[in-house]
Amino acid sequence: MADYKDIIGLDIEAKSSNPTDTVTGEIWFNTSTGKLSYKKPDGAAAWSTGGDLNVGRKLHGGAGTQTAALMFGGQGVVPPHAGIDQALTEEYNGTSWTETGDLNESGYQMGDYGTQTAAGAVGRLANPTTKRRDHEQYNGSSWTETTGTSSDKQYGKADGTQTAALIADGGGNGTELWNGSSWTEVNDLNEDRLWAASCGEATAMLFFGGSPNGAASSGKTESWNGSSWTEVNDTTPARHFLSGAGTSTAALAINGQSTKTTQQFNGTSWTEVNDSSLDMNQGAASGTQTSALLFGSQIPGNTAKTEEWNPVDGTQTVDDA
DSSP states (O other): OOOHHHHHSSOOEEESSOOSSOOTTOEEEETTTTEEEEEOOOEEEEEEEOOOOSSOEESOEEEEOSSSEEEEOOEEOSTTSTTOBOOOEEEEOSSOEEEEOOOSSOOBSOEEEEOSSSEEEEEEEETTTEEEEEEEEEOSSOEEEOOOOSSOOTTEEEEEOSSSEEEEETTSSOEEEEOSSOEEEEOOOSSOOBTOEEEEETTEEEEEOOBSSSSSOOOOEEEEOSSOEEEEOOOSSOOSSOEEEEOSSSEEEEEETTEEEEEEEOSSOEEEOOOOSSOOOSOEEEEOSSSEEEEOOSSGGGTTOEEEEEEEOOEEEOOOO
C-alpha cells in the first residue's frame, strides 16, 4: 500500500503556522495549535471586509492590485466632505489606507490606470460641471501634470500603463491612445454609455455596463483589440455605476446601481458568482479576477468601506476526538 509521501510527494512536516504555499492533499502538524492540518481544494471566491478609507468618496479613481492599491480624487459623500471635489490620494497595503500626495487638480469621474507606484488620472469633472482634459501621473509619492487629452473626458474609462494607455469616453468624446508623450484619437465605441466600467490594457480593453441615456442601464460589453471595438456578450443584470477589475479575457463586473451582483468574464461570456456583502456603487476596483479590491461608494454607510475578493481557503484543521 502506498504511503502518504508516495501519494503526495511530501513528508508530514512540523510548521509553526499554517503555510500559504500548500498543495491539495498536503498534511502538516501545526506546532502552535498542536493539531494536524490539511489542504482541501479552495472554495469559490467570496467578498470579505478590508480596512476603511480615511475619507470616503464616490466617483474616484483607482489603480494597482488588491494588496497595493491606489485611490485618488472623487467627490465627498458625507460631512465634512459632502459634495466637495477631492484631490486626496490614499494607498492600501493589504490591511489599511494611508494618505499620500494629492492630485494637482481635484475632480471626479476621471479615467484611471496603472499601479500603486506608477498610476495615471485622465480627464475629470469639476464641481459643478466643468469638464477637464487634465492628465496627471503618480510616481509613488507625488503627481505630475503631463499632456492632456485632445477632447474632454469627463466620462472616460482608462486602462494601461504610464507609457501605453487607452481612454474610452462614454459621453461621446471618443477613444484616445497614449504612447508615453501624446494622445492620438482612435476608433470610437459602438455605443456611448455613461458610468460604465472597464479593465485591461491599451491593446486589449473591456468596456461594459453603463447608461446610454443617463437613465436606463445597459449590459452591453465591448472588447478593444488594439484598433477597434467589437460587441461581445452582455452583463446580466444591466447596470451602471459599476466597477471593473482584471483583464479583457478574465474580468470582474462588480456591483452597480441597485445591485450587489458580481460577474466573471472568460473572454466570451459572463457568469454570476458570489455577491458583494455591502451595497457599494460609484466606487472603484483594482486587482485581478481572482484577487480584487472594491473601495468607496455613494452609499453613506459604506462610503469609506473596502471589500476584498479571494477564493475561500481550503485549509482545514483536524478536530480533537
